Amino acid sequence: MSTLAQGKADLERASTAQKVADMLRERVLDGELEPGLRLSEEAIGGALGVSRNTLREAFRLLTRDRILVHEHSRGVFVRRPTGDDVRDLYAARRVIEGGALRLWNDVSEARREAVRTPVRQAAARAEKGDFSKTGSANIQFHRGIVGLAGSTRLSDECDRLFAELMLAFRVAQEVEAFHQTYLPWNRRIVDLLNDGAVEQAVTQLDEYFDAAEQDLVGRLRAE
């Protein structure tokens, strides 16, 4: 059954524009294509061997995900989040993740596990001095929180918010070190949740957001 669903998903993923978009997204989030960079239709299209029209379709897809920004008659650029963008992002996260976290006692155990697991794994790795995946673990933790809501639309939107934040980290030159700082916070939140202190967990989360936002905005201002 699972193999059938997988096969169907593969079949549906055929579009060239989609594949081009996926590749570009990876390049951007890896940092190969820096925020602010302009993506020339001719250059990229030539390098990837796709026509301008198809490439423009890929650009649209990434614009939807807020990874690229489109300026009329000027082209598309890798998004370069400003301080105001970061404030907007955290305002959204505060509402969404705070609201989702308050559902803790009403959701299935599986969904709660999706919150605990990333923190547990990151903690285990950190004990061994391995901080390589703390970044994605931190994101997985917050994805888990959003997942408590049980809405694919909400989770998808948050993926976009997270991607945008990754770009902000990059501008602030704080990709990995950033998440590392806030691992203890995640641990504390999980502990509070396990103790049934949901409102306290929400408060901790809010403080985390305050600190993270202030830190990030400060570094962006210095740029």
Add this chain to the structure above:
Amino acid sequence: MSTLAQGKADLERASTAQKVADMLRERVLDGELEPGLRLSEEAIGGALGVSRNTLREAFRLLTRDRILVHEHSRGVFVRRPTGDDVRDLYAARRVIEGGALRLWNDVSEARREAVRTPVRQAAARAEKGDFSKTGSANIQFHRGIVGLAGSTRLSDECDRLFAELMLAFRVAQEVEAFHQTYLPWNRRIVDLLNDGAVEQAVTQLDEYFDAAEQDLVGRLRAE
């Protein structure tokens, strides 16, 4: 200053694809183009006098807004929300609007007014027996609630959620009557907020969502 910003906004809206998308969006939300309808590239492009490539770009914009759905090699269709879609939508709204409402005491008076005004106006019109704009008033009320968060990204996402719900109403053949039923609820929520009973207002909002979701899902099931 405001006129300059306005002028800039006008200038930036030049794209043909954007204009086509705006026209189509209006047609869909007005009900001229029914949910489930397939939009032929050739037919629409011919009628509007734009090329297929440009039209496809417009389709992409509307797909981003969840007004259209794209099926590979089959074309684009006006979205036809299912019961599962409606559940997903309300799960998202519960988290977002509930989370935003809890900010009531921390936001500017202007933002609180944006919540009160639509209810006041709708109530005034209802007294005169005028129910013509209760639909948009209801949406304005909920837009105001989301606006409490102060995040344009969150507000934009909710506009997409609302547009999708409008399509669900249309499938359920409940465009205007629907909102009418829930006007008293909005009133009660505003009263509670004015009394400082924020948590009770959130509870009321949750009950509103429960009732609305159940009603809508029930009608969709009957289809």
Add this chain to the structure above:
DNA sequence: GATTGTTGGATTGTTGAACGATTCTACGAT
């Protein structure tokens, strides 16, 4: 010297046509 035209080159916006790939429809075979 700084600001304001002007010009030419580069890039994007849009169109039209073309062809392979996919889906849909209708017809006929079993």
Add this chain to the structure above:
DNA sequence: ATCGTAGAATCGTTCAACAATCCAACAATC
């Protein structure tokens, strides 16, 4: 009645072309 197949319709993608727009460099003016 079910299944398979041929043909029509439509989409996916590419290419080429031209108009519209932007940009950088240079000239003109104060």
